[in-house]
Amino acid sequence: MTDAIWIADDDRAVRYVLAEALREAGLAVREFGSAAAVRAALAEGRPALLLTDVRMPGEDGLALLAELKARGVGPVIVMSAYTDVATTAAAYRAGAADYLAKPFDLDQAVAAVRRALHDAPSAEAPAPAPGHALLGESAPMREVFRLIGRVAASDLNVLVTGETGTGKELVARALHEESARRDRPFVALNTAAIPSELLESELFGHEAGAFTGATRRVAGRFEQAEGGTLFLDEIGDMPLALQTRLLRVLSGGEFYRVGGRELIRGNVRIIAATHQDLDARVAAGQFRADLKHRLDVVRIELPPLRARRADIPLLARHFLAAAAHELKLPPKRFSRAALRALEQREFPGNVRELENLCRRLAVIAPGAEIQPADLGAAPGAPRPRGWTGALREWAAQALAAGEADIHARAREALDQTLLEAALEAHGGHRQHAAAALGVGRNTLTRKLGASRKRR
Numbered sequence: 001m002t003d004a005i006w007i008a009d010d011d012r013a014v015r016y017v018l019a020e021a022l023r024e025a026g027l028a029v030r031e032f033g034s035a036a037a038v039r040a041a042l043a044e045g046r047p048a049l050l051l052t053d054v055r056m057p058g059e060d061g062l063a064l065l066a067e068l069k070a071r072g073v074g075p076v077i078v079m080s081a082y083t084d085v086a087t088t089a090a091a092y093r094a095g096a097a098d099y100l101a102k103p104f105d106l107d108q109a110v111a112a113v114r115r116a117l118h119d120a121p122s123a124e125a126p127a128p129a130p131g132h133a134l135l136g137e138s139a140p141m142r143e144v145f146r147l148i149g150r151v152a153a154s155d156l157n158v159l160v161t162g163e164t165g166t167g168k169e170l171v172a173r174a175l176h177e178e179s180a181r182r183d184r185p186f187v188a189l190n191t192a193a194i195p196s197e198l199l200e201s202e203l204f205g206h207e208a209g210a211f212t213g214a215t216r217r218v219a220g221r222f223e224q225a226e227g228g229t230l231f232l233d234e235i236g237d238m239p240l241a242l243q244t245r246l247l248r249v250l251s252g253g254e255f256y257r258v259g260g261r262e263l264i265r266g267n268v269r270i271i272a273a274t275h276q277d278l279d280a281r282v283a284a285g286q287f288r289a290d291l292k293h294r295l296d297v298v299r300i301e302l303p304p305l306r307a308r309r310a311d312i313p314l315l316a317r318h319f320l321a322a323a324a325h326e327l328k329l330p331p332k333r334f335s336r337a338a339l340r341a342l343e344q345r346e347f348p349g350n351v352r353e354l355e356n357l358c359r360r361l362a363v364i365a366p367g368a369e370i371q372p373a374d375l376g377a378a379p380g381a382p383r384p385r386g387w388t389g390a391l392r393e394w395a396a397q398a399l400a401a402g403e404a405d406i407h408a409r410a411r412e413a414l415d416q417t418l419l420e421a422a423l424e425a426h427g428g429h430r431q432h433a434a435a436a437l438g439v440g441r442n443t444l445t446r447k448l449g450a451s452r453k454r455r
């Protein structure tokens with residue numbers, strides 16, 4: 001399957017800015033931290049184009065390039081801070097379509113990608129991310145629709161709360177689409193997914209030379225959203241220093257770019273979202289109370305899927321049909337018994353988990369009619385003895401030895417093992433790994449961050 005632009009670079013910040021620039025240009029992107037991760041992902045798909053760094057821990061980018069060429073996969077663009085003739089020449093010799101010297105200008109990089117895609121004989125245009133309308137007919141969702149209708153036209157800031165995967169971003173989009181700002185941009189920023197050292201410039205932009213690698217002036221999300229809506233996802237994870245800065249912008253309506261002197265006046269409506277209990281974070285001193293008041297003018301609470309089971313059949317049918325259409329597969333349907341089984345099931349990952357399950361079923365369910373047996377074991381259902389037996393033994397020993405923090409250590413080991421397995425199975429691609437685990441990408445990012453900190 002030819003899909004997205006793949007980026008391989010061990011530097012997370014480079015991957016991030018490049019991926020964002022390409023996404024902004026309407027391209028789908030997958031990120032990899034090593035050549036090995038790319039190699040693993042090649043087992044299940046191939047890139048429309050690969051951008052790879054030359055020097056990475058483990059195998060280098062040129063060896064990867066050579067292998068892709070040998071397999072007829074391409075085009076490949078090589079990126080490197082080493083601009084010596086030998087490296088450049090070696091890259092072209094090995095079949096690189098282009099060579100980007102780091103630090104590069106993002107516009108140049110996007111232009112190089114477009115050129116290479118255009119020149120490549122078999123390159124298909126990568127698919128844009130799919131979008132959905134907000135569906136639901138249960139009483140709690142009808143209440144959400146009513147609220148959206150009531151506040152969309154106002155310019156009030158809105159705080160959307162709800163567990164992971166309940167549709168908070170869709171609500172933000174609906175608020176934008178139903179407002180007078182609908183012809184202006186809707187810009188989304190996931191606070192938790194961005195390295196904190198990049199967050200400030202991501203929000204407010206920066207001037208050329210503001211920091212190493214800032215080769216030109218870049219508009220931040222505030223500027224990009226001018227006249228429109230800025231959606232700040234996972235606001236609860238915003239570092240305190242940035243909360244202070246955001247508060248100042250919200251009260252004054254003005255800001256400076258990082259490293260800039262020009263005061264910029266913005267007209268942006270803020271919709272923030274969080275899966276956390278913001279009041280508890282305020283009480284714990286992790287979130288500014290005054291910022292919360294600014295954001296929490298109107299609150300829309302999205303109920304978890306277990307509180308609106310009546311929506312499950314509608315959503316499941318929709319996701320199954322959408323997946324079949326998107327993946328160009330023959331349409332399937334759910335038997336009544338399968339729908340009833342779905343309605344009973346727990347979905348800790350909420351609508352996102354249901355959506356992922358339906359996508360899997362669209363691909364792997366054997367018949368045209370999906371039966372309860374096809375649904376597989378729900379997460380949390382009793383597992384075969386195997387690893388729980390081993391866990392029990394471990395716990396018994398730890399208890400007998402009087403060890404401390406047994407529960408916390410077991411949970412950490414569990415999280416870590418699941419994360420590593422999923423990342424490995426999905427070539428280091430976090431969104432796919434998170435989807436496969438049935439957790440939000442943010443949850444995954446948080447857990448990875450937490451486990452790194454502890455190491």
Ligand SMILES: Nc1ncnc2c1ncn2[C@@H]1O[C@H](COP(=O)(O)OP(=O)(O)OP(=O)(O)O)[C@@H](O)[C@H]1O
Pocket residue numbers: 131132133134135136162163164165166167168169170171233273275315351352355440441442
């Ligand atoms: N009511 C709904 N109707 C149709 N699709 C939905 C609905 N709710 C959620 N989805 C789909 O479920 C997935 C998760 O939704 P979304 O990203 O909006 O959740 P979220 O609450 O913002 O999650 P997170 O907190 O993890 O970022 C998306 O693919 C979205 O399209």
